[in-house]
Each structure stands twice: as structure tokens, then as C-alpha cells.
Amino acid sequence: MIRKAAIEKHGTDPVFDPGRRNFLGSMAAAAGITLAPGVILYGIGKSSAASANAPTAAVTSDVRWGMLIDVNRCGEGCDDCVTACNTENGIRGHGRETTDAQWIRKLTISNPDNGTSKSLPVMCQHCADPPCVEVCPTGASFKRADGIVLVDKHSCIGCRYCMIACPYKARSFVHEALDNQKPHAPRGKGTVESCTMCVHRIDSDRQPACVEACSDTGGGAMLFGDLNNPASEISKRIAKFTTQQIRADLGLDPGVRYRNL
Amino acid sequence: MNRTTYSEIEGHSKSFYALAAVLALFVLCGFFCAYYMEHYGHYITGMSNQVVWGIPHVFAIFLIVAASGALNIASIGSVFGKRLYQPLGRFSGLLALALLVGGLVVLVLDLGRPDLLIVAMTHYNFSSVFAWNVFLYIGFMLVIAVYLWVQMERRMNRHVRAAARVAFIWRLVLTTGTGCIFGFIVAREAWHPLIMAPLFIAMSFAFGLAVYLLALLAACKGSNRDIGDVVVRRMGRLLAVQVTIVLGLTVIQHATNLLVSENVGVERFILLDGGNYTLLFWLGQVVTGSLVPMVLLFRLREPQDPNHTVSVASALVILGGFVQLYVLVIGGQAYPLNMFPGMEITSGFFDGVVAGYTPSLPEIGLALGGVALTGLIVLFGIKLLRFLPVSLANAAIDPHHVPHNGRV
Numbered sequence: 219m220i221r222k223a224a225i226e227k228h229g230t231d232p233v234f235d236p237g238r239r240n241f242l243g244s245m246a247a248a249a250g251i252t253l254a255p256g257v258i259l260y261g262i263g264k265s266s267a268a269s270a271n272a273p274t275a276a277v278t279s280d281v282r283w284g285m286l287i288d289v290n291r292c293g294e295g296c297d298d299c300v301t302a303c304n305t306e307n308g309i310r311g312h313g314r315e316t317t318d319a320q321w322i323r324k325l326t327i328s329n330p331d332n333g334t335s336k337s338l339p340v341m342c343q344h345c346a347d348p349p350c351v352e353v354c355p356t357g358a359s360f361k362r363a364d365g366i367v368l369v370d371k372h373s374c375i376g377c378r379y380c381m382i383a384c385p386y387k388a389r390s391f392v393h394e395a396l397d398n399q400k401p402h403a404p405r406g407k408g409t410v411e412s413c414t415m416c417v418h419r420i421d422s423d424r425q426p427a428c429v430e431a432c433s434d435t436g437g438g439a440m441l442f443g444d445l446n447n448p449a450s451e452i453s454k455r456i457a458k459f460t461t462q463q464i465r466a467d468l469g470l471d472p473g474v475r476y477r478n479l
Numbered sequence: 480m481n482r483t484t485y486s487e488i489e490g491h492s493k494s495f496y497a498l499a500a501v502l503a504l505f506v507l508c509g510f511f512c513a514y515y516m517e518h519y520g521h522y523i524t525g526m527s528n529q530v531v532w533g534i535p536h537v538f539a540i541f542l543i544v545a546a547s548g549a550l551n552i553a554s555i556g557s558v559f560g561k562r563l564y565q566p567l568g569r570f571s572g573l574l575a576l577a578l579l580v581g582g583l584v585v586l587v588l589d590l591g592r593p594d595l596l597i598v599a600m601t602h603y604n605f606s607s608v609f610a611w612n613v614f615l616y617i618g619f620m621l622v623i624a625v626y627l628w629v630q631m632e633r634r635m636n637r638h639v640r641a642a643a644r645v646a647f648i649w650r651l652v653l654t655t656g657t658g659c660i661f662g663f664i665v666a667r668e669a670w671h672p673l674i675m676a677p678l679f680i681a682m683s684f685a686f687g688l689a690v691y692l693l694a695l696l697a698a699c700k701g702s703n704r705d706i707g708d709v710v711v712r713r714m715g716r717l718l719a720v721q722v723t724i725v726l727g728l729t730v731i732q733h734a735t736n737l738l739v740s741e742n743v744g745v746e747r748f749i750l751l752d753g754g755n756y757t758l759l760f761w762l763g764q765v766v767t768g769s770l771v772p773m774v775l776l777f778r779l780r781e782p783q784d785p786n787h788t789v790s791v792a793s794a795l796v797i798l799g800g801f802v803q804l805y806v807l808v809i810g811g812q813a814y815p816l817n818m819f820p821g822m823e824i825t826s827g828f829f830d831g832v833v834a835g836y837t838p839s840l841p842e843i844g845l846a847l848g849g850v851a852l853t854g855l856i857v858l859f860g861i862k863l864l865r866f867l868p869v870s871l872a873n874a875a876i877d878p879h880h881v882p883h884n885g886r887v
Contacts, residue, residue, distance in 0.1 A: 316527035316835075320828050328823040340818075340826075349665060355609035356602040373598045376591015378531040379609050385666035387816050387830065390528050391591060394520035407520050408591025464818055468665050 282346075282365040283415060284445040284473035285429065286452050286461060287338060291439035294337040297324050299440065302431030303341075306416060308400040319390035319405075321413045322428055336479070339428065339440070341413035342367055342388040343464060343472030350380035350389065350412075359410075365445070365473050366415045374409040381410060385465050386472075388412050445473060483566040483876075484869045485631075488702040490862035495701070502855040509848010512841040513588035521591065524842045529834030530812045535589040537804045538846035541686060542582030542853060543616070544657060544679060545800070547650035548687015550575035550623065552714075553630075554650070557643030563710060566868040566876055567695070568643075572627040573860045574694055575650075575687075576620060581853030583616060585846055608659045615653040622649045631865065654683045661807070668745040669811035674732045681728050682800065685721040688714065689796035694857060696790055698867055707873030708785050715789040719776035722796055726769040729803075745814045748833070749806060756810040759802050768799010809836055 303309065303322045311318040322341035328334070344367045350359045351367065358374035361367050369380075381389045389412040396405055402418035405411055416426035424430075425442050432440040443452030455461075461475040488495075516524060526533040552571035556564035587593055603610045626642040629635040658679030661670040692714055699706040733750060736742045747753075749760055772792035779785050813834045818824060824831030861867050868875070 312522070314522055315827070316529060316829070317522045319528070323826050323828045323830075325818075325824055325826045325830055327819050328825075329821075330823055351604075352606045353609060353663070354604055355607045355613060356598050357604040358598075358602075373595070373602055374592065375595045375599050377599075377609065378591070379607070379660075381528070381531045382812070383664050383666060385816060386818060387528075387828065391521065391531060393522035393527075406592075408517070410591070 277363045279363040279365075280446060282445040282473060283420060284344065284365065284443065284452060284475065285415075285426075286441045286443075286455055286475045286477060288439045288441075288477045289336050289338045290478040291437040292337050292339065293437050294326070294335075296337075296436050298431040298434075298436040299339050299428035300324060302427040303413070306400070306419075306427035307403040307414070308396075308398065308405070312394060314393070317391075317393035319392060319411060321388075321390070321411070338476060338479070340386060340388070340464070341428070341474070342384075342415070343386050343470070343474045344413075344415060345473065346471035347469065349383040349385070349470065353379045353383040355379065362417075364420075366417050366420070367412070368414055368417065369410055369412065371404055371406045371409050371411075374406075376408040376410065378410060384412075385468055385470070485569060485865035485867060486869050487863060487865055488698070488861050488867065490858075495858075495862075498701075499855065499858055502851045502858065505851030506848050506855055508844050509585075509846075509851065510588075512844030512848065513593070515841050516589070516845065517593060523839060525836050525838045526842070527834065527836070529829050530809060530836040532808055532812065533836060534805075534838040534842045535585050535846050535849075537801060537808055538849055539582045539586040539589070540657065540808065541801055541804050542578045542585065542849060544654060544683045544804075545686040545690045546575045546578035546582060547619070547654045548683035548685065549578055549691045550626075550646060550650050551684055551687055552691055553626065554643055554647040557630075557639050558647045563713060563876055566871065567691075567710070568639075569627065569630050569866045570695060570698070570861070571691060572623050572630065573864075573866045574691055574857060576623045576627075577853045577856035577860065578687075578690065579616065579619060579623075580856060581849040581851075584852055585849035588845055589842070608656060608663050612653075612656045612660065615649070615656045619649055619653050622646045650683070651680060654680045661811070666816060667811050667814075668736070668739075668742045668817060669749065669807070669814060671732060671736045671739075671742070674728065674735060678725070678728045678732055681721065681725045682803070685718065685725045685796055686800040688718050688721060689793040689800070692718065692789055692793040693797070696786055698857075698861060699871065702861075702867065704867065705870045705872035705875070706786070707871060707876065709873045710871055710876055711785045711789050712779060715776050715779055715785050715792065718789070718792065718796065719773055722769055722773055722776075725803075726765070726773070729764070729769075741817065741820055744817070745811075748814050749810055753810065753814075753833075756806055756813065760806050760810075763802030764799050764806060767795055768802055769796075772796050772799070812836075 300322050307321060309319055309321060322339050324337055325340050326335055326337050344365055346365065348359070348361055348367050351361050355377060356373045356375055358370045359367070359380050360370060376391065378391055381391060389410050391410050392405055392407050395407045399405055403414065416424075416428075419426060429440040429442040432438060441452050441455065443450040445453060445456070447453055448457070455477070456475060459477055461477045462479045463472045463475055524533060550571055552564055553568035555561050556568045587596055590596070599613060603613070605611070622642075622645055626646045629638045629642045655676040658676040661667075662672040662675030664670055692711070696706065696711070698704075733746055737746050749756055751757060753760075772795045775788050775792040779788055813836060815824070815829075815831050815833060818830070
């Protein structure tokens with residue numbers, strides 16, 4: 219579906235040609251052998267690693283991934299999105315509510331004037347101008363070209379300044395050693411983490427786990443798609459209906475939008 | 480011209496070794512606490528996903544802010560040419576360096592991944608105030624080292640004023656940078672952007688001078704050096720003025736925040752119904768840390784021996800400083816984020832409620848270890864090198880001084 223959206227937008231399938239890439243890799247290895255015998259192992263190793271881990275499509279700023287959450291369709295007692303996220307990313311509590319990580323949580327907001335209340339999921343809002351990225355001293359917090367905000371666990375020093383800066387309380391600090399991690403969602407004691415929008419799924423043309431769970435067993439309140447593509451369903455709905463961003467006044471331009479908030 | 484003579488302290492007395500042993504013990508405890516925290520993870524601390532910076536940060540920020548303030552004594556002598564302060568310059572530099580090292584060690588050892596410190600030293604995100612501060616802190620150490628060198632090496636004495644100017648400007652920028660760590664955060668209503676930098680500069684003047692006064696009086700007493708009432712009285716009055724400025728800026732801080740209607744909630748929390756935070760603000764910061772020392776210092780009269788009063792006032796200013804930073808840093812985080820203005824929020828992640836925070840023993844141990852490290856550096860600094868003037872008696876620092884009631 220994602221690839222389809224990209225084809226719609228760009229007119230061509232951005233998926234690379236594996237044969238062409240392998241050929242170029244072999245040529246590079248041969249050049250390494252010929253020109254620099256001393257670095258031959260490095261050359262071959264790099265070439266084969268690139269082939270093994272090649273993404274199906276290059277990340278490009280032509281796409282901006284985002285979500286639209288229809289609050290009216292979000293059930294008060296339903297937390298399927300939370301469960302799906304936890305299962306997908308291997309997030310387990312340790313019975314310590316104040317320090318256990320939460321990548322997505324259900325919020326209930328009540329209007330004190332008339333007593334009405336609404337339930338909605340809140341996670342990293344994947345801002346266009348993310349304060350977490352701005353304040354991170356090492357650049358560990360970063361925004362991919364396609365708008366997904368991530369944390370590089372190899373350069374996060376655990377200063378937690380990003381947690382201070384996030385207006386959505388979307389980030390958690392890993393307060394203890396972890397085991398049985400999911401290979402696609404590495405986590406680490408002493409580092410900060412947050413919703414990755416299931417980047418591993420997106421990179422293989424799948425929807426984020428929360429969105430999938432919401433459409434399967436929840437109320438179908440969550441829609442995922444390319445905010446930059448006017449032909450995408452999410453863009454069409456945003457163009458058609460009134461939608462909101464949480465704390466839009468801060469000017470961070472979150473990629474997660476809400477309807478009927 | 481009257482040249483000041485400096486000397487090392489003897490450092491062979493029982494009390495010297497006892498003090499060194501106690502400080503070393505606290506430093507070791509601090510390192511052990513840091514290891515304990517890193518080994519088990521931060522869940523053993525009082526910090527959480529709600530209050531992510533705790534007591535170690537309060538202490539680290541205090542020490543760093545006081546470091547830049549402690550260097551002011553040297554600046555007053557070298558930059559502004561006040562001769563009374565010139566003999567105090569070397570000790571000022573040493574104390575600034577020691578405070579900065581103590582603060583940085585606490586800050587680094589509280590990181591989730593202190594083993595990745597090399598990453599922080601090699602990867603910079605220049606849009607981050609934190610990254611600027613890494614530069615500012617390292618640069619400050621170098622600036623102090625050069626400043627001390629040109630002060631202590633007679634052949635280089637002619638460069639003192641230039642080095643002092645650089646140090647003075649650097650320290651102003653450094654404290655501005657520390658204030659901006661809080662001021663640049665749009666999400667937290669307690670930290671008003673415009674007031675943070677000037678407030679931190681004023682705090683650094685007051686806290687640094689208070690620490691300097693206590694350390695100087697203790698060092699002179701411990702090494703049996705004369706310290707005249709002129710210099711103590713002068714610095715005591717200066718401290719009173721600086722505490723007044725901090726209190727004035729604190730009034731402005733809260734008054735301006737009250738003008739922004741969406742920030743009234745957090746101001747109400749700090750000033751009126753925030754429980755411990757309100758109590759700490761009024762009793763700890765305003766009364767104990769500001770009003771009492773102001774009264775003590777402004778009421779100092781000529782024949783009265785100022786040492787005791789100035790020591791008590793300085794200790795109260797330091798105590799008030801810790802409380803002020805506690806209320807600012809931890810109170811600012813404990814108050815919930817205002818994600819949906821005008822709405823009531825509940826969740827399983829402590830949204831919409833005031834977060835609890837009780838510091839644990841390991842984090843207190845780490846914080847105190849930083850203070851002890853500062854003390855240890857100063858103690859061995861004055862034992863190994865000539866930082867302290869042989870005498871700070873009135874006649875020694877000012878040949879034109881007219882003795883009052885026979886005192887010299």
C-alpha cells in the first residue's frame with residue numbers, strides 16, 4: 219500500500235533493482251582488490267553488508283509519514299493500540315508505574331465546564347520541528363527525511379534533556395536492564411526511547427502496529443499515510459475535515475493529527 | 480606598590496588529614512553510588528519518566544553556577560581594578576575550577592550512559608544549548624587555567640587584565656548558557672524564557688560569593704592566617720546586594736509569569752498550593768535564603784566582628800540556593816504538562832497530576848560526592864600551590880587603612 223502511494227506520487231516505483239546493485243557491489247569489491255589490497259576485507263565486508271541490509275526504498279523527504287486519529291471512533295475502554303505497540307516492540311512493565319516505559323498511552327480528557335470526556339491515544343507526535351531533536355546534545359535524537367523522529371541508541375548518552383523538552387511527554391527513559399528484546403526494536407538501559415511509528419514495518423511496506431490493531435479489532439480510529447501526497451487517504455481526509463494538532467500553538471507541526479478533538 | 484605574598488598551607492595537622500579523609504570518603508561514596516545507579520539502572524533513584532532530573536542535577540547546576548560566580552572575586556580585582564580584591568584572585572580561580580569539576584562530575588555520572596561520554600565530546604548538535612554548554616564548560620576550565628597561570632607566574636603578570644577580561648566575558652556567557660538550558664524549553668511553563676539568563680547570572684554572583692566567603696574564612700581559620708574585617712565586611716555587603724538582586728529577579732520571574740494567563744496554574748502551584756514546593760519556596764528560598772541573610776548583612780555595623788555573621792549569612796545563602804534550584808528544576812517538572820489547555824487530563828502515565836519525587840540515597844550520595852570532590856580539590860590545591868595570601872589583615876591588603884578601635 220505504501221509503495222502504491224509512492225508510485226502514485228512519483229510515477230515510478232522507487233524500489234531499487236537488486237541485480238544492478240549486486241553488479242555495482244561486485245565491481246566495487248573488484249576495484250578494492252585491484253587498487254588497495256590492504257583494505258580488501260573492509261571493502262568486501264562493506265559491500266556485502268550493504269547488499270544484505272539494503273532497504274527496499276530510499277528514505278526521501280518527498281514523503282512525510284503521519285497519522286490521523288478520529289477521536290470520536292476511539293473507544294473509552296479500548297487500548298488495543300497500546301497492547302499492539304507493546305507486543306510489537308517488546309515493551310514490558312516491571313511493576314513500577316513511574317519508571318516503566320510507555321510509547322503510546324490512552325488519555326482521557328474532560329471538559330470541566332460540561333463534564334463531557336473523550337479518549338484518545340497519544341504517542342510521539344513526530345513533529346516537523348521536534349524540540350527533542352533540537353535540544354539533543356549529541357544528535358542522537360534525529361528526524362528521518364520522511365518525518366519519523368527516532369533515537370540513535372549508539373549515541374544517546376541518557377541526559378534526558380529531550381524528555382524535558384517534549385511537550386507531549388512522549389518519551390521514556392529505560393530505567394533498568396532489559397531482556398528478550400525484539401531485534402527490530404532495539405532498546406537499551408540508560409537511553410531514551412519513544413514511538414518509532416514502527417519504522418521497521420514502514421520500511422517493509424506495512425502499517426504501524428497500533429494502526430493495524432485499531433482497524434482490526436478497535437474502532438478503526440487511526441489512519442496512517444503520507445501527509446505530502448495529496449492523493450493519499452490521510453491527506454484527503456485532512457483536506458476535507460477539520461483536524462487538530464495537540465499544542466498547535468507551539469508551532470512544532472506534529473505529524474499526528476486528531477479529528478473531533 | 481605593596482606586593483601580596485602567597486604561600487601554601489602546611490597541611491600536616493591532624494585536622495587537615497581528618498578533613499581530607501572525610502572528603503575522600505564522601506568522594507568514594509559518590510563514585511560507588513554512581514556505579515550502583517549505573518549497574519542497576521535509574522529505577523533505584525527517585526527520578527522517573529515524570530521527574531527526569533533530580534537531586535544530582537540540582538547539585539550539579541548549583542556547583543556550575545557557583546563556579547562562574549566564584550570567579551567574580553578575581554574579576555572585580557583584575558577587570559574592575561579594585562585593589563582590595565586583587566589578593567583574593569588566585570583562590571577565586573581555584574575555587575571556580577574546583578566547583579566546575581565537582582558539578583560536571585555529578586552531571587556526567589548521572590547520565591544514563593556515562594560510558595558514552597566520548598560521544599558527547601565528539602558529536603555536537605549545534606542547535607542544542609547542552610552542546611554549547613559542553614564547549615562553554617571545557618573552555619571555562621582552560622580560561623581559568625590560563626588566568627591562574629598569568630596571575631601566578633610573575634613574568635606573565637602583565638597579561639592578567641586581558642586574561643581576566645576574557646574570563647569575565649566567558650563566565651557571563653557560561654551562566655547565560657546554563658540559564659538557557661531551562662529558558663529554551665517551550666513545554667515547561669515554570670521556566671519563563673526571558674528571565675532565566677539574567678536570573679542565573681544573578682544567582683551565580685550570589686551563590687559563588689557565598690561559597691567563596693565560606694571557603695576563604697575556613698581556609699584562613701584552618702591555616703591561622705589573619706583576615707581583616709575590611710575585606711570580609713566589604714564582601715559581606717556585596718553578598719547582601721547580590722542576594723537582593725536575586726530576590727528582585729525572583730519577584731519579576733513570578734510576576735511576569737503570572738501575566739501569562741496559561742501560566743497562572745504553575746505559579747499558583749509554586750506560590751500557593753504546591754505543598755512542599757510552596758513551603759520550600761517561601762521558607763527556604765525567600766525567608767532563609769534571602770531575607771534573613773539580607774537582614775544579617777545589611778545590619779552589620781563597624782565595630783562588630785563580621786566573620787561569624789558573614790559565615791552564617793553565606794551558609795544560609797547557599798542553603799537557599801539549593802532550595803531555589805530544587806523548586807525551579809524539580810518543581811518545574813513535577814507540575815504536569817499542559818497538553819490540553821482548559822481540560823482535565825487523566826491517564827496511566829501520570830498525565831494531569833503533580834508528579835511525586837523523593838530523592839533516594841544513591842542520588843544524594845552522588846550529589847554530595849561532587850561537593851566533597853570540590854572540597855578535596857580546593858584542600859589539596861592550597862596545600863600544593865600558592866593560592867592563599869599569607870595575610871589578609873587590613874594593613875596587609877590596604878596600606879592606607881586606618882585601624883578602627885585598634886584592629887588591624
